[in-house]
Every structure is written in C-alpha cells, then in structure tokens.
Amino acid sequence: MPAEYALNNVWIGLGMVIILFAIFYAVGYFSSRKTASDEDFYAAGFSIGPVTNGLGMAATWASLATFLGVIALILRLQVPFVYLWIQWAISIPLLTLLYGTSLRRMKAFTPASFIRQRYGKPSTIVIVCWMILIMIMYALGQMVGLGQAFELLFGVPYNIAIIVAGLATVGFITIGGMYGATYNAAFQMVVMTIAMIVPMGAIMKAMGSSGWWFPPLAYGDMVPDMIKNIPTFFDMKYDFRWYFALIPAFTLGPVALPHLAMKVFTSSSVKSARWAVVWFALFLGLLFSGTYVVGFAGNYFTATTGRIIEKADQTILILNVFYNPTLVAAFVMGGAIAAGLSTIGGNLMAIAGLVGSDLLGIIAPNMESAKKMKWGYAALGLGGLAAVLMAFNPPRFLVTSILWAFGLLATTATPAILLGVWWKEANKLALIISSMVCGIIFIVISPHVLPSICVGSGLVAALGMSGGMVTIPLSFAMFIILSIAFNRMPALKAYAPTLADKKVIDRIHGWGPDYDESRYNGIKWPLIISAVCVAVFIWGLQPW
Amino acid sequence: MKEKIYKKEIRITIIFTVLLLLTGHSASIFVLFPGLQQGTLWGFPIQYIIPILLGWFGIAAVCLAMTLVCNKFDDEMAEYVKTLAPETDTSTENTQK
Numbered sequence: 133m134p135a136e137y138a139l140n141n142v143w144i145g146l147g148m149v150i151i152l153f154a155i156f157y158a159v160g161y162f163s164s165r166k167t168a169s170d171e172d173f174y175a176a177g178f179s180i181g182p183v184t185n186g187l188g189m190a191a192t193w194a195s196l197a198t199f200l201g202v203i204a205l206i207l208r209l210q211v212p213f214v215y216l217w218i219q220w221a222i223s224i225p226l227l228t229l230l231y232g233t234s235l236r237r238m239k240a241f242t243p244a245s246f247i248r249q250r251y252g253k254p255s256t257i258v259i260v261c262w263m264i265l266i267m268i269m270y271a272l273g274q275m276v277g278l279g280q281a282f283e284l285l286f287g288v289p290y291n292i293a294i295i296v297a298g299l300a301t302v303g304f305i306t307i308g309g310m311y312g313a314t315y316n317a318a319f320q321m322v323v324m325t326i327a328m329i330v331p332m333g334a335i336m337k338a339m340g341s342s343g344w345w346f347p348p349l350a351y352g353d354m355v356p357d358m359i360k361n362i363p364t365f366f367d368m369k370y371d372f373r374w375y376f377a378l379i380p381a382f383t384l385g386p387v388a389l390p391h392l393a394m395k396v397f398t399s400s401s402v403k404s405a406r407w408a409v410v411w412f413a414l415f416l417g418l419l420f421s422g423t424y425v426v427g428f429a430g431n432y433f434t435a436t437t438g439r440i441i442e443k444a445d446q447t448i449l450i451l452n453v454f455y456n457p458t459l460v461a462a463f464v465m466g467g468a469i470a471a472g473l474s475t476i477g478g479n480l481m482a483i484a485g486l487v488g489s490d491l492l493g494i495i496a497p498n499m500e501s502a503k504k505m506k507w508g509y510a511a512l513g514l515g516g517l518a519a520v521l522m523a524f525n526p527p528r529f530l531v532t533s534i535l536w537a538f539g540l541l542a543t544t545a546t547p548a549i550l551l552g553v554w555w556k557e558a559n560k561l562a563l564i565i566s567s568m569v570c571g572i573i574f575i576v577i578s579p580h581v582l583p584s585i586c587v588g589s590g591l592v593a594a595l596g597m598s599g600g601m602v603t604i605p606l607s608f609a610m611f612i613i614l615s616i617a618f619n620r621m622p623a624l625k626a627y628a629p630t631l632a633d634k635k636v637i638d639r640i641h642g643w644g645p646d647y648d649e650s651r652y653n654g655i656k657w658p659l660i661i662s663a664v665c666v667a668v669f670i671w672g673l674q675p676w
Numbered sequence: 677m678k679e680k681i682y683k684k685e686i687r688i689t690i691i692f693t694v695l696l697l698l699t700g701h702s703a704s705i706f707v708l709f710p711g712l713q714q715g716t717l718w719g720f721p722i723q724y725i726i727p728i729l730l731g732w733f734g735i736a737a738v739c740l741a742m743t744l745v746c747n748k749f750d751d752e753m754a755e756y757v758k759t760l761a762p763e764t765d766t767s768t769e770n771t772q773k
Contacts, residue, residue: 212723218727218730219700219731221700221732225696225738225742226696229692229693261706349718349728352718353719355720355721366724368723375701376704383700383701406742406743406746407743410736414732417731420731609755611744640754644757646760659684
C-alpha cells in the first residue's frame, strides 16, 4: 500500500483498539457472572429482549467482509455485487419464519438439537460434521481479516498480528459465553454502524455531494458524474440465471447457519424473537446501505481522482486516511475489527454448541450439565485456537470460500432442517444419503478441489453459485423422492419416521397435545417441489 | 377449527416467504423485465435504488407485518390448545432419543 494511505500515528490506532477490547472484556466478565448453566452458556438463559437481540443478530451477520471484502467486490463488480449483498438481509427473517420460532419452542441450543430429536443420532453426526467444517471455515476467514486489520493498524508483521488478535478475541468470547457474545455483539453493532456511516458524511462532503447529511441514501447528486466517468457502473451486467442462482446458493445457505439460528433461540419468547427480526432488518439495512455508499465512493474516488486503490479490501481505510483525520480513520478500523469479532463470537459459540451440546449429547448423553458446559468452553477455545493456527498459513481455498461454504451448507443441512420441520415423511436414511451425496458432488463440481471437473466457470463457479444451483435442488429432490420410496419399503422400516418423530413436528408448531397424523404429511406438494427442483437442476447444468 | 388453523399457518408461511424473497431479490425483476429499467428516484437509476430500499425498509415492513400476523396467529393457536384436554402421553421426555 502506498505510504500516503497508511495510518500516520500508530499510537492512536493502538489506543482505539485497547479501549474497544477493554470494553469487550468488561462485558464478557460481567456477563460470565450470569452464566450458571448450559442454558445460560449456549442460549443466554433464553432471556434476551428484542432490541438487544436485533442488534446482536445484525452484528453477527455483518462480518468483517462488510467493511473489507464487500466494498472490494463492489469496486470490481460494481452494482451486481450490491444486488448480491442486499439479499443476505432476508436470511434471518426467513430462518425465523421457516423454523426459528418452531425450534425456539423446543428450547433448542442449535439447529442440530432439532436434527437429533427429529432424525436420531447418525443423521445428527452427519449434519453436525458439515456444520463444524463450515463454521471453522467461516471463523478462519474472519480471523485472517482481523490479522490483516491489525497488521494495517499497527504496521506489525501478519503472524504477530494474528496471534495478538486471535488470542485477545478468543479470550473475551470464552469468558462471556452467550450472554457476553450477545451483549458484546449489540455494542459492536453500534460501533460498526457509527464507524461506517458518520465518517462517510465528511468524505461525501469533501467529494462535493449535497447529501452528506445522510450518507446511506443521499448521494444521488453524484450519479451524473459517476455515469460520466464509469458509464457501466449501474448496469445489471449478468443474465437472469445469475440473479436466480443467488437464491439457492446464498439465500438458502445462511438459513441453516447455526450461529444465526442461535440468535433466534436466545430470545426471551417466540414473540420476542419475531420482534427482534424487525429491529434486525432496520439495523442491518442501515449498515449495509452504508457499505454500498462506500463501494460507490471507492469507484467515484478512483474515477475522479485518477488514483489507484491497489488493495481493494482497504478501500474504506484509504478513503478515511485520504479525507479524514487519523483519529477517525483509527475508529473506522475499530469498527471493522468489531465486525470481525462479533462474527467470530457467533461462530465460536456455534462450534461450542455443536460439540458441547449436540455431539456430547450423543456420545455421553448422561453427562452432567456443568460438565457439558466445561466441554463447551473447551470446544470454544479449541475452535478459536484452530482458526488462529490455520490463519498463519491460510489455505487460499479456505479463505476465499466463505461464500462457497454457504452453498455447501444449503446442500447438506438446509433440506434436513426445512423438510424436517414441515414434513412428517422426511426419512432418516434419505437425509443421510442426500446430504452426503450432494455435499460431495458440490465439492467435486466446484473449481477449488478438482478444477478439471467443474460446473460453470469464473466467478459463479468460484463462489459456489453454479454448483449450488445444481446440488441444492438435487438435494431437496433426492431427499423428498427417497423419503417417499424408503417409507414404503418394509426392509427399511427402521429408518421411517416413528410416531415420536412425528409428534415432535406437531409440538414445535405449537399444537400442544393435539396430534394429527395427516398434518404436515402430504406427498402432493413435496412431489411438485421435487419437480421444480429437477427443472432448476437441469437449468443449472446448462453451460454458463 | 383445527383444519382452519392449520391452513392458515401454511398460508401465512407461504405468503411471507414469497414476500421476503421478492423484497430481497427485487433486482431480479429488473433483469427479467428490462423495460422497468427506466427513470430515476432521488437522482439514482430506479433499478439501483428500488432494490436497496426494498432490501432495507421493504424487508423491515414485511418483518413487521410478519411479526404482527404470526404473533396474533400464535394467540389463536394457544386459544385452540386451551380448549383441548390436558396432555397425557406426549411429554418432551417421551420423544427424546
């Protein structure tokens, strides 16, 4: 990076980070005093109110990418990446609507808690393994970003930055459990929103926009200049299939993300969870719209000043160093760090829940609650340590494939959860087969492992969009058709849903003691869905 | 009555799923119908600002409606469950694996 874009006073950056971490540790410490049981540790005692939870949901979802990677991709892909990013905001509302509140009724700690009740132990092991893999990949990406942010702030070598950032982060998350993760996430959301929006006002004023008073939406007067300099900026650029493919690859993946679902489960009630989603949409919309204006300003900056932003990830810092005082630039980096921390917090809590609650629930079902919680702490610490160690020499494939991982999750876990909640015919063996087969196909047809076997090319393949459009509909269709077939084979009777499995479904939908065999049990609509999925699958296989 | 509640639950779920997908993916509509890519709002091309607005306030509005409708539906369900005989054999423990 050219020296003119570096933070010119390291001590200001250091002071900012020390203040932020002191607050995070204080929140973690005071929260830990409320943690007395596994319900407290994994779900904050099911007690978080809607505004705090809405802030926490938004912070957990708005990762370091919101400050770094997204802006970089808007700089390169321009408006289509804005459209790609907008749709993330429906993930938690969809999750809440389709299964979150149902699972909140059963006081689940993670979506896998439901999988265990609904499908039994072997299926849970399959789903939990996929989820842990994806959570570690996700945490690793955040950890690498944090290391880069520390490197940038203090000018220290990356390896030292990753040790300091990693240990400091894992420390306060381990101390605080879900209470700490949630309250810290709420605070971090406030920090990152201010850091994203307020300094942009000054930058837009310096760029000559009259809309500097509300950066997220009031930069329309800069549009004519932008079109003059970059005529293609607002072009849609891709055909309809590109936009349609966002639904299977990116909308359906996050629906199954355990750390997002856990934010719904921490709510004080089912109704409170829904109110939290309203706040989530407002908070996240404000932050995301701030991200779009930074992406716009980055393009505008390069087009109108003739300067080149070599490291597109650093656009927000470069704009702030160029237009704002050092203190403001340091605060913006603090906001980026807060974004990374809130997501890592959610990732590690999810890993703790998956190992400490779900896997131990299978391996050692009679273990005492206090002991399980200790294992949860250990899993959290080890998960963080693994992410730190891998971040030293990050495999390029892992770091660049967080988005790709969403396609893998949508292929392996989303059908299990959605069909498990809404369809009594969903069969245990069909789940294992469809999840394993389609998960492996997704890995094979993406360019990261076997580049010679690939569906799609370029960006759509690298991000998992083309692979997801093949394997996600295939997974749904295979699961449905195999379930119908297996449930009618006497030899496979052991895998068919039992009465207890079916009662779980009625109960989590709120029917209490009223069980009705015919409810959530038809095959006409599942077969129609399968037919649609097969059509999408064939469409996805066409060259693109 | 329970049939009516069941159908209502399915209907509510489908309607809000579709509304969320439409608000989150409204850019697709502009690709599908290029004729809509005309005009400006607040200085922005319509195909840029409408997806952003729907992706923020549109989703929030759908979530608000979803919360009001689903919370009211929960009350209806709870009223129905109250009219039933007390549970005898469907405790959580019986369904644990």
